[in-house]
Amino acid sequence: xxxxxxWGVGDVRVKDVPEPEILNPGDAIVQVSLAAICGSDLHLYxxxxxxxxxxxxxxxxxxxxxxEVGADVRRVKxxxxxxxxxxxxxxxxxxxxxxxxxxxxxxxxxAWMAEKMYGYSTAGIFGYSHLTGGYAGGQAEYVRVPHxxxxxxxxxxxxxxxxxLFLGDILPTGYMAAEACDIEPGDxxxxxxxxxxxxxxxxxxxxxxxxxxxxxxxxxxRLELARRxxxxxxxxxxxxxxxxxxxxxxxxxxPDACIDAVGLEAHxxxxxxxxxxxVKTAVRLESDRPHALREAIQACRKGGTVSVPGVYxxxxxxxxxxxxFQKGLTMKGGQTHVHRYMGPLLDRIxxxxxxxxxxxxxxxxIDEVPEAYQTFREKEDGCVKVVVxx
Amino acid sequence: xxxxxxxxxxxxxxxxRPRPNVAQPERVVSVLIGTLLAYYGLRHRRSAVGLxxxxxxxxxxxxxxxxxxMAYSALGVDTAxxxxxxxxxVMQLMKPRQEVYSFxxxxxxxxxxxxxxxxxEPRAGGVSHWRVQVSPGPELGGDARIVDGHRGERISWxxxxxxxxxxxxxxRFVDMPAGRGTGIEVRITxxxxxxxxxxxxxxxxxxxxxQQIREDLRRFKAVLEAGEAPTVDxxxxxxxxxxxxxxxxSTPERGDVAGRAGRATASAMREGGRS
Numbered sequence: 001x002x003x004x005x006x007w008g009v010g011d012v013r014v015k016d017v018p019e020p021e022i023l024n025p026g027d028a029i030v031q032v033s034l035a036a037i038c039g040s041d042l043h044l045y046x047x048x049x050x051x052x053x054x055x056x057x058x059x060x061x062x063x064x065x066x067x068e069v070g071a072d073v074r075r076v077k078x079x080x081x082x083x084x085x086x087x088x089x090x091x092x093x094x095x096x097x098x099x100x101x102x103x104x105x106x107x108x109x110x111a112w113m114a115e116k117m118y119g120y121s122t123a124g125i126f127g128y129s130h131l132t133g134g135y136a137g138g139q140a141e142y143v144r145v146p147h148x149x150x151x152x153x154x155x156x157x158x159x160x161x162x163x164x165l166f167l168g169d170i171l172p173t174g175y176m177a178a179e180a181c182d183i184e185p186g187d188x189x190x191x192x193x194x195x196x197x198x199x200x201x202x203x204x205x206x207x208x209x210x211x212x213x214x215x216x217x218x219x220x221x222r223l224e225l226a227r228r229x230x231x232x233x234x235x236x237x238x239x240x241x242x243x244x245x246x247x248x249x250x251x252x253x254x255p256d257a258c259i260d261a262v263g264l265e266a267h268x269x270x271x272x273x274x275x276x277x278x279v280k281t282a283v284r285l286e287s288d289r290p291h292a293l294r295e296a297i298q299a300c301r302k303g304g305t306v307s308v309p310g311v312y313x314x315x316x317x318x319x320x321x322x323x324x325f326q327k328g329l330t331m332k333g334g335q336t337h338v339h340r341y342m343g344p345l346l347d348r349i350x351x352x353x354x355x356x357x358x359x360x361x362x363x364x365x366i367d368e369v370p371e372a373y374q375t376f377r378e379k380e381d382g383c384v385k386v387v388v389x390x
Numbered sequence: 391x392x393x394x395x396x397x398x399x400x401x402x403x404x405x406x407r408p409r410p411n412v413a414q415p416e417r418v419v420s421v422l423i424g425t426l427l428a429y430y431g432l433r434h435r436r437s438a439v440g441l442x443x444x445x446x447x448x449x450x451x452x453x454x455x456x457x458x459x460m461a462y463s464a465l466g467v468d469t470a471x472x473x474x475x476x477x478x479x480v481m482q483l484m485k486p487r488q489e490v491y492s493f494x495x496x497x498x499x500x501x502x503x504x505x506x507x508x509x510x511e512p513r514a515g516g517v518s519h520w521r522v523q524v525s526p527g528p529e530l531g532g533d534a535r536i537v538d539g540h541r542g543e544r545i546s547w548x549x550x551x552x553x554x555x556x557x558x559x560x561x562r563f564v565d566m567p568a569g570r571g572t573g574i575e576v577r578i579t580x581x582x583x584x585x586x587x588x589x590x591x592x593x594x595x596x597x598x599x600x601q602q603i604r605e606d607l608r609r610f611k612a613v614l615e616a617g618e619a620p621t622v623d624x625x626x627x628x629x630x631x632x633x634x635x636x637x638x639x640s641t642p643e644r645g646d647v648a649g650r651a652g653r654a655t656a657s658a659m660r661e662g663g664r665s
Contacts (some may be wrong), residue, residue: 001624001626003628005627005628007628013628015628015629016625017626018626019626020625020626021624021625023621023622023623023624023625024614024618024619024620024621025617025618026617026618053627054628054629055627055628055629056627056628057626057628059626072617072618088620090612090616091616091617092481092484092615092616092617093484093611093615093616094482094484094570094571097484104614105611105612105615106611106616106619106620107616107620108620109619109620109621109622111608112601112604112605124620133620134622135622135625136622136625136626136627140626144625146618146620147616209424256620271573
């Protein structure tokens, strides 16, 4: 079968690889009908996440039809149309029972590696480095899905693939980020990044009752999508003093919650801070560039919440811990507990409260995936979200 | 510091013979090389090289015969006394204590998640026969007696005298509070016998690290909680089939043989995993 493989920094290749097989009794094999390239795949593409190996199959956003199931699979049947959550969860451990699915104890075969890095291992993730298990991903014709009964969301009604695909990652990710803000009537929520997750976070904040949502980005097309999702915008290519802008727009109160939907590869607008992080990451003294996070902490009102759906993997410098402490901020983050949100968000899609397909700008075949990574990284051609038909 | 205090105490007790710090095979080699050098030195005793040869040869001979090496003692090296290998690990799992205890108490289950244990055969009188292999290396066997003092709370064992490797261990089972399942705590001590076989055994046993026991416990937890241990062995990738990624052949279990044995264990677990 054809699969998009990581071949090195800035190098993705389509390879002919063997089809996956059932390896554990809880496995299912899914024939992929639609997959996506995630903003977090760009962190792999750009070499910011360690422990990738040449030949690893990419992709953690995918859906399709179940074509084979293991001996212990009961709920999911061959022929079911399923959306798969990007974290793999066992459903039985301490964390799964608390609905903290992305923190599952039992799904990372390289748990020892993650323990060295983070103290404890989190769940396995499809197509996202050996630190999170080295699972083959879904930018391929077929994919093996462990613990299929626990994760797979069966979608058997008339909704199109493009409407439900994002239930596996970015829609719940944006939603969980907004939910973490504990939004109250009258709240203003500022969202750094108007990529797909930032857009869904903005949309979700509105759904959860925020009075105002202010999206911050430098790409015109993205800001236009944010406006369509009901947000006001700050264009950082025109006005780089985001903290002051947010202060003014809230009459000096500051946003009640700040969402960093950018993560570890932020493009700093302050020349000094931007150059500082570029140099330090280049010589490996710092692994992540936390520009958006620093601004979010600085801009947030006293006693507010900073919510982080953007991916961080290692270490950051010059983070204003003093501002966090002195202002009594609540900091929340983490990989999304997708399993918790799939059902309720599917209901919202059915009720037409949200149609996640509005973020899609590019539709490609599997052979065009390497080029699509390039386009997506460079934000060329108005690229916001790429979906892949294998 | 410790070296200094050792030499002081040696000097204070001049008539006490110091303990050897050179292993048996090394002593034999020292004697052979020492003899050759001394012989060469005596044949060429007029040249500087010859004199040096006899001097070095003499030292080597002394090292071999007495089993004491001055260089080793200065460096704090001791190859004669085998190391005691001690591991301690803990794990939490969401299963009732009695169920966890019963799974461990049925010793035939242990090879399903302990990679270095090849087999455990229960025999009469609370004794069981263990076969252990740390790859790469020979299989070591021995009988162990279960001391099962506290039903449901503790299992402890000790090897009988005939065992090739003296080994004692204890597993404790505790109820964790407020529905947090069971905590298990494992302590294992391996004491290889003194002598060349013991040295070889100790060398092999260094492969049994705390990390490896942790991996064993992790598989145990996954099998009991989730019905299967996670794996990516056998999945597709863009690599040629014989080229596995680095960390899959250098997991804490070390080496290809251990990896294959692990896969065999994993498939054995898959067959009988669900309880």
